[in-house]
Amino acid sequence: MTMMKTASDRHLLGLRNLSAAEISAILDRAAYWEEHPVKVSNLCRDRFVANMFFENSTRTRFSFEVAEKRLGAEVLNFSAAVSSVQKGESIYDTVKTLESMGIDAGIIRLKPSGVLPELAAKIKVPLINAGDGNNEHPTQALLDLYTMRKHFGHLQGLTVSIIGDIKHSRVARSNLWALRTLGASVKFCAPDNMQAPELAEYAPYVSIDEALRADVVMMLRVQLERHESGMITSAEAYREHYGLTEERAGRLQPHALIMHPAPVNRGVEIDDSVVEHPQSRIFEQIANGVPIRMAVIERALT
Structure with a gap:
């Protein structure tokens, strides 16, 4: 080095x-x-x-x-x-x-x-x-980039969707800066009250359906205690609107990767059956x- x-x-x-x-x-x-x-x-x-x-x-x-x-x-x-x-x-x-x-x-x-x-x-x-x-x-984002590069051989030109609580996520921010530096494009998907408006000029906010069309779909961990503060109505409602359900996983492109910084709230951000899906790299990230x-x-x- x-x-x-x-x-x-x-x-x-x-x-x-x-x-x-x-x-x-x-x-x-x-x-x-x-x-x-x-x-x-x-x-x-x-x-x-x-x-x-x-x-x-x-x-x-x-x-x-x-x-x-x-x-x-x-x-x-x-x-x-x-x-x-x-x-x-x-x-x-x-x-x-x-x-x-x-x-x-x-x-x-x-x-x-x-x-x-x-x-x-x-x-x-x-x-x-x-x-x-x-x-x-930073080290979480670096291991995420490393995981992507191992699979695709490069980062230039990839589209990465980051889905979840962008507002409170340091993982989303570090990934955003590093991916842009290395020539990838980033899209965000989040409920209105979990968006970080100051980041919109760097990554557009898109619907869950558009987010699923990316090369990498990165789910963020939801702090369930925020349910008590009213940021999410319930874990079930979050899964319905923003979770990577088995049905949504079936709509991913064949080459796309599923990622998550872990630990996963199974059945909330990602269905239990999807955590070790063939396209998942969650344990490889670790x-x-x-x-x-x-x-x-x-x-x-x-």
């Missing part, structure tokens, strides 16, 4: 400002790690990586931890639920404390949007965004997260 000169060059805060060459380099390096599936390498031996999760996550944290251990790094897991942050310590103080202890890189997941760039400007070690508010989730995160961590530590 290309050598980076400073810690700021090695941050991965989002994909909006990453060039096509930088994104492609990460995808290429992930392909290398997939082709060389050693359980543990010594590439990052004696390097300390802290997983700093100020928002709960299981799949993302485990994927990063597997990637870190496969690279030979020493892993420190930090959980806000059992930390001094609950007692009033600021996020900055926590990250600065770990930096002072000698970590070489930090994986960070935050609830608020907009905090991460300010934090990265003050921290000398590279930070990797594992999801910040409704802003971005597997691809490890080599992608190995490439990103290597980029930060090299």
Whole structure:
């Protein structure tokens, strides 16, 4: 991989400002790690990586931890639920404390949007965004792109439909920026109260029927607790109007892919029988997260 000169060059805060060459380099390096599936390498031996999760996550944290251990790094897991942050310590103080202890890189997941760039400007070690508010989730989008590229051989000219709660989705935003950079077109499909109007100039909102005509149909996870706030009337109603039912899956183009960032609410975003449909790549996406995160961590530590 290309050598980076400073810690700021090695941050991965989002994909909006990453060039096509930088994104492609990460995808290429992930392909290398997939082709060389050693359980543990010594590439990052004696390097300390802290997983700093100020928002709960299981799949993302485990994927990063597997990637870190496969690279030979020493892993420190930090959980806000059992930390001094609950007692009033600021996020900055926590990250600065770990930096002072000698970590070489930090994986960070935050609830608020907009905090991460300010934090990265003050921290000398590279930070990797594992999801910040409704802003971005760059490694999820990178593994999505990697999955698409493995299947189609390219991303240029593909049409990708992203269906669901666009308004609150960092996955949708990171995919939007990266797909556009690499020459794909993106369409959104969402209920009126789940649309992000500020994104409409980059991706049009279309009907569910039009969304199904894409090369990739990416379903987003619906936070069912939003039913209590009135954003969705019921899980059943959401499935009826926006879910990838068995009938709708039957209308996809033969070459089209079904994707989802997981975990899936079976019977809501996707019918149970469709989760492992022959055109589904949901579990392959999860597997691809490890080599992608190995490439990103290597980029930060090299």
